[in-house]
Amino acid sequence: MTARRDHSKAGAGRTIISIDAMGGDQGPATVVAGIAYSASKNPDIGFIVHGPKEELERLIAKRRGLAERCEIRHAPEVVTMNDKPSHVVRHGRDTSMWSALESVRMGEATVCVSCGNTGALMLMSVLRLRKLPGIYRPAIAVMWPSKNPQKHNIMLDGGADIRADAKDLMQYALMGASYARNGFGLERPRIGLLNVGTEEHKGRAELKEAYDLIAANARIADFDFVGFVEGRDLPGTKCDVIVTDGFTGNVALKTGEGIAKLIADLLREAFAYSFLSRLASVLAYTSLARLKKRIDPRRANGGVFLGLNGTVVKSHGAADSMGVSSAIKLAFELAQSGFSERLAARVASAALLDQDAHPEPQPEAESE
Amino acid sequence: MTARRDHSKAGAGRTIISIDAMGGDQGPATVVAGIAYSASKNPDIGFIVHGPKEELERLIAKRRGLAERCEIRHAPEVVTMNDKPSHVVRHGRDTSMWSALESVRMGEATVCVSCGNTGALMLMSVLRLRKLPGIYRPAIAVMWPSKNPQKHNIMLDGGADIRADAKDLMQYALMGASYARNGFGLERPRIGLLNVGTEEHKGRAELKEAYDLIAANARIADFDFVGFVEGRDLPGTKCDVIVTDGFTGNVALKTGEGIAKLIADLLREAFAYSFLSRLASVLAYTSLARLKKRIDPRRANGGVFLGLNGTVVKSHGAADSMGVSSAIKLAFELAQSGFSERLAARVASAALLDQDAHPEPQPEAESE
Incomplete structure (x- = not known):
């Protein structure tokens, strides 16, 4: 087994990346712009995008052909840069970050990308994905x-x-x-x-x-x-x-x-x-x-969290669309190599x- | 009391800086060139220079007017960059580094400058100059x-x-x-x-x-x-x-x-x-x-050792004559301010x- 491939929604035979669209300093429009750029460069990626459904639908609909490559998962809440990690892991079930990691945990995607709060992402990744045996x-x-x-x-x-x-x-x-x-x-x-x-x-x-x-x-x-x-x-x-x-x-x-x-x-x-x-x-x-x-x-x-059941790429909080796209590229390469x-x-x-x-x-x- | 002034050898009313001429990567010629540059820029500095007497006399004699500003203290041995600090403090009594610190310990100079081995210089400074009360x-x-x-x-x-x-x-x-x-x-x-x-x-x-x-x-x-x-x-x-x-x-x-x-x-x-x-x-x-x-x-x-009875300026091991001169300038300013x-x-x-x-x-x- 190398990368997990999804044959249903986001495109047959594509490598699926789970994306937390919220929590970056630049907002979801920048993340969607990064997704669009990666989608145009690489036909083999499919996306599961997590965040407020209506906002994401609107942003994705603006980009020609992107809707067919993205499955949207509704998550009404956002982890902010000031949230304490310990609070987030207790009360963050409705956040886009939680939802994005859940896609990896459930095996729908092998790699997750987020621009959000590093401490919260790390703690949540450890608790939800669990450490690899022996780590x-x-x-x-x-x-x-x-x-x-x-x-x-x-x-x-x-x-x-x-x-x-x-x-x-x-x-x-x-x-x-x-x-x-x-x-x-x-x-x-x-x-x-x-x-x-x-x-x-x-x-x-x-x-x-x-x-x-x-x-x-x-x-x-x-x-x-x-x-x-x-x-x-x-x-x-x-x-x-x-x-x-x-x-x-x-x-x-x-x-x-x-x-x-x-x-x-x-x-x-x-x-x-x-x-x-x-x-x-x-x-x-x-x-x-x-x-x-x-x-x-x-x-x-793209800092990469290592040692978990699944890979998490942390993009810089201030990343622009090029930064988000670089992180997606890295996520794709890691998913491909198993x-x-x-x-x-x-x-x-x-x-x-x-x-x-x-x-x-x-x-x-x-x-x- | 501010800076100690020497009225004997190195010049009446001058602020005296003790210089370890050896141990830098560039050798004593570079250190003497730095001394000469500082001497030409600032008439208020006098120098006690530590190292092999004949070599230093020869190097200093080449610079017009420098001999009158420098008192040479013979020290035949050199602390190298590879010497273990603990070995140097036990067996380094004949080194230029030891001699340069001794001038500060005896009150002949308030500040010492060395390009030598940082670990040895620190350990020797602590042992010979002693920590300030309460540090x-x-x-x-x-x-x-x-x-x-x-x-x-x-x-x-x-x-x-x-x-x-x-x-x-x-x-x-x-x-x-x-x-x-x-x-x-x-x-x-x-x-x-x-x-x-x-x-x-x-x-x-x-x-x-x-x-x-x-x-x-x-x-x-x-x-x-x-x-x-x-x-x-x-x-x-x-x-x-x-x-x-x-x-x-x-x-x-x-x-x-x-x-x-x-x-x-x-x-x-x-x-x-x-x-x-x-x-x-x-x-x-x-x-x-x-x-x-x-x-x-x-x-x-010029890293400066703080918390000792006397100030030691550590110049970069690879310092050229301009680097040595900068370290001397800093030493002079600190001596002047008491x-x-x-x-x-x-x-x-x-x-x-x-x-x-x-x-x-x-x-x-x-x-x-």
């Missing part, structure tokens, strides 16, 4: 721009859980390796463990323990462990996947965003400074546009190496 | 480029200690506020506490405790506490000083460096792409040079607020 802590995998051939590195955890012990970090390495293999097509991804120095004697105790656990799993899980890496390697070429706890990962992610924004602002000011520099900006327009595309978080949009099933098999085989765990044999797990 | 953990304060009027924000701890509990974070806030007041001339610096979100319910338990401690000290210590801030606020305008533990701070710092380097590389490639873009880069040359100067870590060079004494007074007054500590009254402490 201690799910993680959010995020993309960094880099000069590696695949143009992006993967970091996890980007902020699902502020804690992570050595075993969690080892599982993040396994999940990150699987993601890099299925998302980037890398046969033997290079994994690094984030620390304050590359020397083995540096850093917190749990990092030294994680170092040994990850090294012990490298051969069987088919990745290269490059050892400790530093903050500068997140957008670097030393490895493809960087493993860290969700606190450090989240701070690093937002720091990178902040520095990129500062440089963009200062670059804009520099080009506006004089007649010559304004002329230069006109001449360099296409080159700068190429650079922007390379760095643009919209292009690498990523979730492969990841489950990988974790099951690694659990055999973990002396504290005694997993049941899982004969139905496929090899990756 | 639990010293910290390294580093600069971030920002669009605040002073053009830089201060973050601490940049990596002196990978741990920090709530009380340490509170002291970092006090030390950071003092540094911002003396280094930037800000009357009421705005302090932020780094977390994964700005909501009060988010983050680790010690951060919530630190939040309350810092808030309780804001009035008496004369700073504004803006509460939790995120990674994107490190180079932002929301506050002037950002407080975090040395693990998170070090990862954030190196992440920022990595992203800035990636963007610079991609910008260079973008401008080299076509004839038009190469022409554009010529036209925009001065604007881009201005931007580079703004972001250039050499200009904001920063170390003011910081001690500030910590003493804050200790009165700390219910677990019972400090002796310190009648000789000056008001800031």
Whole structure:
């Protein structure tokens, strides 16, 4: 089994993606515009779209041919960015986010996409989809721009859980390796463990323990462990996947965003400074546009929740239609590769190496 | 008392800075070039320079007039970047780093500058200079480029200690506020506490405790506490000083460096792409040079060790002569403002607020 295909409503033989149309900063019109763009680019995607029925029908009807590709599921309520996750999971049954995850839980779609409140989406995903057998802590995998051939590195955890012990970090390495293999097509991804120095004697105790656990799993899980890496390697070429706890990962992610924004602002000011520099900006327009595309978080949009029964792609809250479409593209690729099933098999085989765990044999797990 | 002035060798009435000439990646010639540049710009600095006597004499003699401004202290050995800090503090008595700190310990200079191994410099500084009364953990304060009027924000701890509990974070806030007041001339610096979100319910338990401690000290210590801030606020305008533990701070710092380097590389490639873009880069040359100067870590060079009896400025290991000169300039400014004494007074007054500590009254402490 790879991706689940639906033969009823949203189109015969299509890969079905479940979309939470609400909760993004830009509103459902932007999400529907992103759906329309993806639909026009890729005839093999079908959509189940969750939100207030009348509003969605109106927005979808405006786009030629889109109604035939979308099944609308009515959900009258919206999770806002300010809602407390614990409140949402208790009282959020009528929200579009709940409904979108339900489609994955019921097997109507393999991947869900949402621009909503990250904390609520994570907590709800864990409670409704449940963790994969053997997974201690799910993680959010995020993309960094880099000069590696695949143009992006993967970091996890980007902020699902502020804690992570050595075993969690080892599982993040396994999940990150699987993601890099299925998302980037890398046969033997290079994994690094984030620390304050590359020397083995540096850093917190749990990092030294994680170092040994990850090294012990490298051969069987088919990745290269490059050892400790530093903050500068997140957008670097030393490895493809960087493993860290969700606190450090989240701070690093937002720091990178902040520095990129500062440089963009200062670059804009520099080009506006004089007649010559304004002329230069006109001449360099296409080159700068190429650079922007390379760095643009919209292009690498989509943190992916790993370690659950089903895959959830969290799009940036401020994502525009291009950002939503990028997230849908990623969701489609992961669904196509049967990523979730492969990841489950990988974790099951690694659990055999973990002396504290005694997993049941899982004969139905496929090899990756 | 403000800065210590020496009336003997290095020049009557000058502010004396102690310089470790060895241990940087570029060698002592670069350090001496930085000293020469600072000496030519500022007639009020005198230098005690530590390293192998003959080599330093030769390098200094090449620069006209520099020999009269420098007193050389012979130290035959060098701390390398690969030396383990614990080994260096046991066996490093003949190193230039040890000798440079000794000048501060003996009161010959108020500030020491070194490009050497950060871990060794920190450990040796703590052991030889000793912590200020009432300080639990010293910290390294580093600069971030920002669009605040002073053009830089201060973050601490940049990596002196990978741990920090709530009380340490509170002291970092006090030390950071003092540094911002003396280094930037800000009357009421705005302090932020780094977390994964700005909501009060988010983050680790010690951060919530630190939040309350810092808030309780804001009035008496004369700073504004803006509460939790995120990674994107490190180079932002929301506050002037950002407080975090040395693990998170070090990862954030190196992440920022990595992203800035990636963007610079991609910008260079973008401008080299076509004839038009190469022409554009010529036209925009001065604007881009201005931007580079703004972001250039050499200009904001100098992490400062806070919380010791005496101030230590750690220059970047890869610093060129301009970088060394920037670090000397910062050292001079801090020496001039009597920063170390003011910081001690500030910590003493804050200790009165700390219910677990019972400090002796310190009648000789000056008001800031």
